[in-house]
Amino acid sequence: MNAGLPVPQPKPLPDRLSDRPQILFTDVDDTLTWQGRVPVEAMQALYNLSAGGVDVVPVTGASAGWCDCLMKTWPIRAIVGENGAFYLYRTGNGVVQRRWLKPESSIAGDRRRLCQLSTDLQARYPDIRPTQDQPFRISEMAFDVGQAATVDRQTAQEATDWLRRQGLSARLSSIHINAWVGDHSKASGALAWLGDHGLSPDDSLFIGDSPNDESMFEHFRLTVGVANIREFLPLMRHHPRYITRQQGGHGFAELAVRIADV
Secondary structure: OOOOOOOOEEEEEOOOOOOOOOOOEOOOOOOOOOEOOOOOHHHHHHHHHHHHHEEEEEOOOOHHHHHHHHHHHHOOOOEEEHHHEEEEEEEOOOOOOEEOOOOHHHHHHHHHHHHHHHHHHHOOOOOEOOOHHHHHHOOOEEEOOOOOOOOHHHHHHHHHHHHHOOEEEEOOOOOOEEEEOOOOOHHHHHHHHHHOOOHHHEEEEEEEHHHHHHHHHHHOEEEEHHHHHHHHHOEEEEEEEEEOOOOOHHHHHHHHHHHHOO
């Protein structure tokens, strides 16, 4: 946290980018969506990017079930889910497959530990409950702090810090607290997918919106934050290089236009 220190501000997204990325990594909630829905221009941008030769790969804290749905319905090349625990991809004949990036043998034991700590967390913070999609998560717990519930930011941060003190990896996003066992992250998942496909991080761009995206801002050279990231910058050590004028999916569409103009 940068409390008491000046917060360096990302630069405004330029009218033109110097290079067109081969891969566009993107967060989903409040980056591709806004107020719980995907704006029309953001969905159109996904199709335009795909048609223009830019592969979109969401990197998200979303559940395995939600990731499976997106992989089968959106014009995306792959998706990294549950904060880097796995990625989904299509085989040569179009079948969606999952590659685990954490030991599969540990998942059952990890879930038991997460369930116990979830009970303990709810006893300490009664307003914080698991997300509605928790039954569709395999490797982590997620708690609703801004989706179907409203939890003040300070309480959400305190709960996130408590989970970290229990030895978990925990990240706060605009809508969830995600917690898991292990040191994997969005960045480690994205880098694994790139390595498995012979691609370079230098050919990639990432866009996100919250502290849950910090590992991507740290490990990738070309990064963008949608405008709604501003409220989180004081909580973050690693910031995006650029920031859009518009929020959420509207900001994503703004970036897509810049990429198309390169």
